[in-house]
Amino acid sequence: xxxxxxxxxxxxxxxxxxxxxxxxxxxxxxxxxxxxxxxxxxxxxxxxxxxxxxxxxxxxxxxxxxxxxxxxxxxxxxxxxxxxxxxxxxxxxxxxxxxxxxxxxxxxxxxxxxxxxxxxxxxxxxxxxxxxxxxxxxxxxxxxxxxxxxxxxxxxxxxxxxxxxxxxxxxxxxxxxxxxxxxxxxxxxxxxxxxxxxxxxxxxxxxxxxxxxxxxxxxxxxxxxxxxxxxxxxxxxxxxxxxxxxxxxxxxxxxxxxxxxxxxxxxxxxxxxxxxxxxxxxxxxxxxxxxx
Numbered sequence: 169x170x171x172x173x174x175x176x177x178x179x180x181x182x183x184x185x186x187x188x189x190x191x192x193x194x195x196x197x198x199x200x201x202x203x204x205x206x207x208x209x210x211x212x213x214x215x216x217x218x219x220x221x222x223x224x225x226x227x228x229x230x231x232x233x234x235x236x237x238x239x240x241x242x243x244x245x246x247x248x249x250x251x252x253x254x255x256x257x258x259x260x261x262x263x264x265x266x267x268x269x270x271x272x273x274x275x276x277x278x279x280x281x282x283x284x285x286x287x288x289x290x291x292x293x294x295x296x297x298x299x300x301x302x303x304x305x306x307x308x309x310x311x312x313x314x315x316x317x318x319x320x321x322x323x324x325x326x327x328x329x330x331x332x333x334x335x336x337x338x339x340x341x342x343x344x345x346x347x348x349x350x351x352x353x354x355x356x357x358x359x360x361x362x363x364x365x366x367x368x369x370x371x372x373x374x375x376x377x378x379x380x381x382x383x384x385x386x387x388x389x390x391x392x393x394x395x396x397x398x399x400x401x402x403x404x405x406x407x408x409x410x411x412x413x414x415x416x417x418x419x420x421x422x423x424x425x426x427x428x429x430x431x432x433x434x435x436x437x438x439x440x441x442x443x444x445x446x447x448x449x450x451x452x453x454x455x456x457x458x459x460x
Contacts, residue, residue, distance in 0.1 A: 173188065173189070173210065173214065173217065174186055174187065174188050174217075175187050175208070175209050175210050175213060175218075175221050176208060176209075177208070177221065177225070177407055177410050177411070179225065179228055179232075179411070179414050180411070180414075181228070181232050182196065183195065183228045183232075184196075185221060185224035185225055185228060185410075186224075187217055187218075187220035187221035187223075188217060189216035189217045189220065190216070190220065191220060192221065192223055192224035192227075193224070194227065194228055194231075208407075209221075209403040209407055210403065213399055213403075213406065214399070215395050215396060215399045218398060218406065219395055221410055222344075222347060222351075222410060222413050225411070225413045225414040225417070226348060226351065226413055226414070226417040227417075228414055228417070229348075229413070229414040229415060229416065229417025229418040229420070229421065230417045230418070230420060230421040231421070232414075232417075232418050233418050233420075233421025233422040242426055242429075244363060244367065245429055246307075246367050246368055246449065246453075247429035247430075247432040247453075248426075248429065249364050249367065249368065249374070249375075249378075250304065250307065250309065250432055250436055251318070251320060251426055251427060251432045252378070253300045253303050253304055253374075253377060253378075254300075254304075254314060254315045254318045254320055254323075255320035255322060255323040256296075256300050256323070256378075256381065257297050257300035257301065257315045257323075258319075258320065258323035258324065258326075258327055259323050259326055259327060259349060260293065260296040260297040260299075260300060260377075261297040262327045262330055262331075263289070263290070263293040263296075263330075263346075264290045264293055264294045266330055266331065266334050266342065267286045267287065267289045267290035267293070267342070268286075268290055269334055270282075270286050270334050270342050271283045271284075271286035271287045271290065273337070273338075273339060274286060274338075274339075277337075277338070279338075281400075282340065285397050286342075292386065292390065296377065296380065296381075299376050299380065300377040301315070302376065302377075303373075303374040303376055303378075304374075306374040307368070307369075307372060307436075308440050308444035308447045308449075309436045309440055310439040310441070311439075313439040314435065317435050317438070317439065318427070318435050320426060320427075321423050321424035321425075321426065322419070322420065322423035322424075322426070325422075325423060326345075326349070326416070326419055329345065329415065329416060329419050330342065330345050333345055333412055338405075338408075340401070340405045340408050340412075341408050341409060341411070341412030342412070343394065343397075343398060343409050343412070344408070344409040344410060344411065344412025344413035344414075344415075344416060345412050345413070345416045346390075346394065347391065347409070347413055348412075348416035349416070350381075350387040350390045350391050350394070351391055352420070353381040353382055353385075353387040354383045354387045354388045355383070356378070356381075356382045356383060357382060357383040357384055358382075360378075360382070361375055361378055361382060361384070364378060368449075369447070369448065369449045430457060433457060434457060436450070436453070437450060437453065437454050
C-alpha cells in the first residue's frame, strides 16, 4: 500500500496540525496513529499540502481565542461598510513600508529571493490605502479625517502584530501574516459585494476596495502566488510562516467588538462637509442620530 505524504507541526497551545494534500486534522490531547502523523515538515512539500497545513493553523488560531469566538457578527449596513473601509485602510497602509523593511533585512543577510518576493508584495499592495480613502470620499466622508478618528480594534491589533513579525532578524513570519489576511479576504465574493452595494446610495461607486480584496479581485490570485513561493522555502522557514499564520488568526479571533453603527455614523458625520451633509443618506443618518 502506498503511503500518503503527511506533514505536521505542533502549535504553541499544544495542538498538533497534520496535513495531506487534501485534508488537515487537529489533534489535542490524544495521538494520531503512526501511519497518520509525519515527523514534521517535508523537505519538498506539495503546494496543496502546504495549503492544508496553513488552513489547519488558521482554524486552530481562531479556535484558540475561545472567549472571543462567540461574539455576534455585526449585521452588514452602510455604517458597517464605512467601518470596514477604515479597517482595511489601516492594514493596507502598513503593508508597503513594512515589506520594504523586511526586504532590506533579507537583502542585507544574503536572502535575495526573499527580498525580491517582499518587494513584489510591496508593489502589488501600493495604492490600496488610497482606494479605501476614495471609497469613503464617494460616500461623502473625508477619508483622511475618518481613518484618523476611527481606530478599529482588529486592524490596530493586526498592524501591531505585523510590526512584531517584521522586527525578527529573519522576518519570514510576515508571509504567514499576509497569507492569513488574503485568505480571509478571498472568502468574500460577488454575492457579498452585491449585498453591500444594495445598501449604498444608488449610483455611488464605493466598493472598489472591497472588490479588489475579495475572491473576484487580486487576493485570490495572491493566495495562489504565495503558496507557490512558500513551497520553495526551507522547512524551518515554512514552520515560522505556519506559526505566524496561527498567531495572526488568533488576533482575528481575539479582537474586541467593533463600534456600533451609531458610533460609526457619528464619526462619519463629523468628517463630512456641510455640502456633503446634503447627501440624502447622510442627511437621513444625521436625522436618525438626532432622534435616537
